[in-house]
Amino acid sequence: MIGRNTLAALVLVGSAIAPASLALPGQVAAADPPARLQLDAEQRDDGSWMLRAKLTRAGTVQSQQTVQFLQRVDFFGERWVPLGTAVTDTAGVASRLYSPTANGVQELIARLAASDGTFDSGPIEITVSGAVPAVPAEPPVLPVVGAWAFPVGAAILFLVWLSLAVIFLRAVIGIARPISGRSTPGAPTREGRMESSFQETSTTE
Amino acid sequence: MVAVAAEPQSATALHNAAFRPMREPGRWFWPLFAALAALVALAAVAYGYQLLAGLWVAGYNDRAFYGIYEANLVAFIGVSYGGALVSAVLRLLNLPWRAPITRMAEAMALISLLVGASFAIIHLGRPERIWQLIVFPQAASPIVWDAIAISTYLAATLIFLYLPLIPDLAIARDRLGHSSSRPRRAFYRIAAVGWRGTPAQRRSLNWSVGAIAILIIPLAISVHSVLAWAFSMTSRAGWHSTIFGPYFVIGALYSGVALVIVIVALFRKAYRLEPYIGLRHFVSLARIMAALGVVYLYFTFAEMLTSGYVRTRDEASIVAALLEGSFAPAFWGFIVGGILIPLVLSLLPAARQVRWLVLASVLVVTGMWLKRLLITLPSATAPLIGDVWGTALLTWVPILISVGATAAIPLGLMITFRFVPILALDEMAQVDAQDAVGPAFEPPASAEVVR
Amino acid sequence: MTVPPDRADLAELPQVADSAGGMSRRQALLSLAAAGTALAAGPLVGTLVRASDPADPTHAGEEPLPPRRWAMVIDLRRCDGCKKCTEACQAKHYLPPGQEWIKVYTLRDRTGVEFNIPRLCMHCEDAPCVRVCPVTATFVDRDGLVLVDQDKCIGCRLCMAACPYEARYFNWTEPKTGPSLPTKATPEFPSPQQRGTVGKCVLCVHNIKHGELPYCVEACTMDAIYIGDLDADVATNGTETVRLSTFLSENNAIRLKEELNTRPRVWYIPGHGEDLLW
Numbered sequence: 001m002i003g004r005n006t007l008a009a010l011v012l013v014g015s016a017i018a019p020a021s022l023a024l025p026g027q028v029a030a031a032d033p034p035a036r037l038q039l040d041a042e043q044r045d046d047g048s049w050m051l052r053a054k055l056t057r058a059g060t061v062q063s064q065q066t067v068q069f070l071q072r073v074d075f076f077g078e079r080w081v082p083l084g085t086a087v088t089d090t091a092g093v094a095s096r097l098y099s100p101t102a103n104g105v106q107e108l109i110a111r112l113a114a115s116d117g118t119f120d121s122g123p124i125e126i127t128v129s130g131a132v133p134a135v136p137a138e139p140p141v142l143p144v145v146g147a148w149a150f151p152v153g154a155a156i157l158f159l160v161w162l163s164l165a166v167i168f169l170r171a172v173i174g175i176a177r178p179i180s181g182r183s184t185p186g187a188p189t190r191e192g193r194m195e196s197s198f199q200e201t202s203t204t205e
Numbered sequence: 206m207v208a209v210a211a212e213p214q215s216a217t218a219l220h221n222a223a224f225r226p227m228r229e230p231g232r233w234f235w236p237l238f239a240a241l242a243a244l245v246a247l248a249a250v251a252y253g254y255q256l257l258a259g260l261w262v263a264g265y266n267d268r269a270f271y272g273i274y275e276a277n278l279v280a281f282i283g284v285s286y287g288g289a290l291v292s293a294v295l296r297l298l299n300l301p302w303r304a305p306i307t308r309m310a311e312a313m314a315l316i317s318l319l320v321g322a323s324f325a326i327i328h329l330g331r332p333e334r335i336w337q338l339i340v341f342p343q344a345a346s347p348i349v350w351d352a353i354a355i356s357t358y359l360a361a362t363l364i365f366l367y368l369p370l371i372p373d374l375a376i377a378r379d380r381l382g383h384s385s386s387r388p389r390r391a392f393y394r395i396a397a398v399g400w401r402g403t404p405a406q407r408r409s410l411n412w413s414v415g416a417i418a419i420l421i422i423p424l425a426i427s428v429h430s431v432l433a434w435a436f437s438m439t440s441r442a443g444w445h446s447t448i449f450g451p452y453f454v455i456g457a458l459y460s461g462v463a464l465v466i467v468i469v470a471l472f473r474k475a476y477r478l479e480p481y482i483g484l485r486h487f488v489s490l491a492r493i494m495a496a497l498g499v500v501y502l503y504f505t506f507a508e509m510l511t512s513g514y515v516r517t518r519d520e521a522s523i524v525a526a527l528l529e530g531s532f533a534p535a536f537w538g539f540i541v542g543g544i545l546i547p548l549v550l551s552l553l554p555a556a557r558q559v560r561w562l563v564l565a566s567v568l569v570v571t572g573m574w575l576k577r578l579l580i581t582l583p584s585a586t587a588p589l590i591g592d593v594w595g596t597a598l599l600t601w602v603p604i605l606i607s608v609g610a611t612a613a614i615p616l617g618l619m620i621t622f623r624f625v626p627i628l629a630l631d632e633m634a635q636v637d638a639q640d641a642v643g644p645a646f647e648p649p650a651s652a653e654v655v656r
Numbered sequence: 657m658t659v660p661p662d663r664a665d666l667a668e669l670p671q672v673a674d675s676a677g678g679m680s681r682r683q684a685l686l687s688l689a690a691a692g693t694a695l696a697a698g699p700l701v702g703t704l705v706r707a708s709d710p711a712d713p714t715h716a717g718e719e720p721l722p723p724r725r726w727a728m729v730i731d732l733r734r735c736d737g738c739k740k741c742t743e744a745c746q747a748k749h750y751l752p753p754g755q756e757w758i759k760v761y762t763l764r765d766r767t768g769v770e771f772n773i774p775r776l777c778m779h780c781e782d783a784p785c786v787r788v789c790p791v792t793a794t795f796v797d798r799d800g801l802v803l804v805d806q807d808k809c810i811g812c813r814l815c816m817a818a819c820p821y822e823a824r825y826f827n828w829t830e831p832k833t834g835p836s837l838p839t840k841a842t843p844e845f846p847s848p849q850q851r852g853t854v855g856k857c858v859l860c861v862h863n864i865k866h867g868e869l870p871y872c873v874e875a876c877t878m879d880a881i882y883i884g885d886l887d888a889d890v891a892t893n894g895t896e897t898v899r900l901s902t903f904l905s906e907n908n909a910i911r912l913k914e915e916l917n918t919r920p921r922v923w924y925i926p927g928h929g930e931d932l933l934w
Contacts, residue, residue: 259851271817330827
């Protein structure tokens with residue numbers, strides 16, 4: 001008859017031995033040592049970054065594991081933006097090319113979602129400059145016309161109002177002034193005809 | 206061609222005719238004045254109610270945000286173009302038959318311009334803030350362009366009405382001596398700015414009148430073009446059309462000439478001006494109106510053709526609604542009653558009587574008002590997302606205001622001609638002086654007093 | 657003032673719930689924290705520190721966060737047309753029933769598939785409504801959002817004519833006001849609205865400048881509405897966070913009426929195979 005204590009001891013021993021015997025390199029089972037991720041970023045010539053995450057458990061590299069790369073943002077609270085995933089190779093390194101679309105200092109981590117928990121690497125910071133936004137702002141349409149439209153329009157408007165003022169004032173002042181000898185010597189015939197018709201008709205009535 | 210229609214009249218008879226509205230307008234004057242004033246007052250009451258209750262009382266809603274008021278804005282400013290055409294263009298073309306009707310046409314232009322511009326205020330949700338257009342306008346906005354164009358055109362119209370009026374005011378000053386009140390005499394004396402008819406004065410006046418007649422034409426074109434572009438500078442189907450500028454200008458000229466015919470006919474009959482304004486005047490105006498109607502028909506056809514043929518979704522739904530859908534009765538009614546029938550009446554020799562030409566003109570004015578509504582409503586109620594059209598309600602508020610605005614034009618003219626001669630006396634004299642036939646009547650001597 | 661005959665429901669506007677049912681858990685926690693902080697720190701600090709007042713949606717007196725280049729993404733695969741977004745927006749902004757700043761259309765596309773599409777103001781980067789306003793009442797604010805200053809608006813409605821998305825509404829009648837707010841109406845929180853002026857979605861600028869999600873994003877039970885930043889390249893619906901550019905490209909996101917060149921900030925992810933034409 002197996003006592004309770006014996007049973008417990010058997011379970012304990014069994015759970016210690018069984019994983020060791022059943023576990024193949026890289027497979028995680030319960031009570032495995034915690035995974036450790038180390039993230040590394042290398043800037044390339046074209047401005048992109050090669051992210052490398054090395055996954056180890058108790059010093060042993062883990063391959064065939066899916067590692068997610070995340071960026072920490074402060075956007076309505078602290079949030080993690082998924083940048084993509086990669087699978088660790090035989091050296092335990094998951095590599096992913098990251099083409100940033102935002103400038104400034106970025107905080108990145110690598111994350112492993114395993115059956116025994118979620119493991120994050122320590123955060124690294126990269127400074128991005130010269131990144132092109134994925135949806136760039138576009139320049140305004142017709143900038144030259146836009147710059148000239150207002151001055152030209154204002155100038156035309158000013159000339160129109162000036163003309164109206166000149167037209168009005170010239171008439172009113174020309175009429176209201178006392179009748180002076182404004183006629184030039186050798187006046188054109190039209191003026192003479194009008195003048196004579198005026199005088200002629202005023203005498204007939 | 207003489208400026209005077211019938212047999213030569215003496216200066217006395219001409220002046221009597223021109224000053225009759227001022228002194229003895231007739232038994233019908235005060236009752237009609239009261240009736241028109243009552244209509245205008247009712248319109249004011251309706252507007253007051255709208256100010257208190259909000260624009261929903263005018264039948265608007267979010268899917269019918271433009272309607273009667275905007276159509277009225279275009280229509281009433283549009284009919285003022287008749288004055289510009291008759292006074293300015295006919296003067297520049299040196300057509301002498303214009304002389305007896307220029308005063309009425311120009312005064313009508315001014316009054317309908319003011320009435321039309323008031324609709325720009327009536328349709329606003331917060332009219333008390335209109336001063337902001339002066340303090341912080343945005344230069345790129347079509348409404349700012351509108352305000353600038355209308356105010357500039359208003360100034361030009363005032364100048365164009367006033368300058369040729371100076372000699373006539375001088376006649377009034379000289380002739381209505383002791384028979385008018387002291388303030389009135391003072392008004393004529395000041396307004397006539399010392400006109401004596403000397404050559405120097407005549408030179409100044411002629412230069413300015415010629416200059417303003419030239420300047421007012423591009424200004425007039427700019428006003429209605431800018432009003433049209435307030436619609437076509439949006440992306441809405443039916444409005445976003447390159448033809449809108451010329452379309453509105455031709456439409457304005459068309460309806461304006463028609464209203465000139467109506468107004469001249471009414472005032473001619475009321476003030477017994479038959480000796481000076483005869484059938485020939487109406488026939489000439491009606492021919493111009495017919496020509497403009499044909500051009501308007503051409504523009505309308507071009508609009509419908511280009512939208513309907515290419516049939517992009519939004520354009521096609523508007524064209525379908527106009528030609529075959531819910532707006533079809535109004536549209537085809539406009540084509541037949543607003544363009545084709547007046548065209549026939551204007552050109553048919555058998556219809557060459559004042560009454561038929563006036564009927565044609567009334568059809569044109571009414572039809573063109575309807576057409577402005579057909580420009581405003583379909584595009585404002587067409588769906589931009591989905592396919593549910595909006596509906597505008599017809600309520601008593603815009604009806605009363607529109608009727609009052611229509612009544613304001615003859616009312617304003619009746620008031621105007623109590624102070625200003627209804628015939629352009631000096632212009633008629635000038636036209637006759639140029640005439641090879643010789644003067645059909647004599648320009649007045651300043652010493653004579655008319656009893 | 658009479659109530660319009662077709663608006664009998666104007667007599668009773670929905671009230672903002674002041675219990676936890678109306679606020680999100682986050683807001684409730686914030687208010688607890690604020691209350692606690694105020695209690696503890698009040699006597700010591702006095703008026704130097706002003707706790708954020710959860711009852712004040714305008715966040716008056718608070719420093720806004722740095723500007724972002726805002727965008728929205730609406731995942732039409734998830735939208736079920738429940739209109740909770742509309743209800744939340746209308747309730748919290750005290751909107752009359754006919755005025756739906758975010759409006760859910762149920763449309764049928766060319767293949768007969770029925771789909772729901774919420775339409776809000778696109779806050780276009782080249783907004784036609786801003787260009788046509790005669791008195792600069794419609795303007796672009798620091799964050800690039802299109803707002804309306806109802807103190808300036810003269811009610812000419814040219815902006816309503818210019819908007820290709822039917823996103824603007826007019827206060828044809830006197831709007832009923834909600835419970836009195838601690839601050840007066842501003843372009844960022846235009847409530848109570850003014851009669852005779854134009855109102856529209858403000859992208860909850862009063863919230864997003866202070867780190868709170870727009871009401872529609874929070875209210876969406878399907879997590880279909882995302883808010884994002886085009887410059888930081890991130891978007892979230894409150895629950896999930898995505899990299900905005902890959903989210904858009906991988907899901908074939910489109911914008912409405914792209915050919916009009918208004919450059920709207922709202923993307924739609926079509927689903928169900930419909931082609932988003934109706």
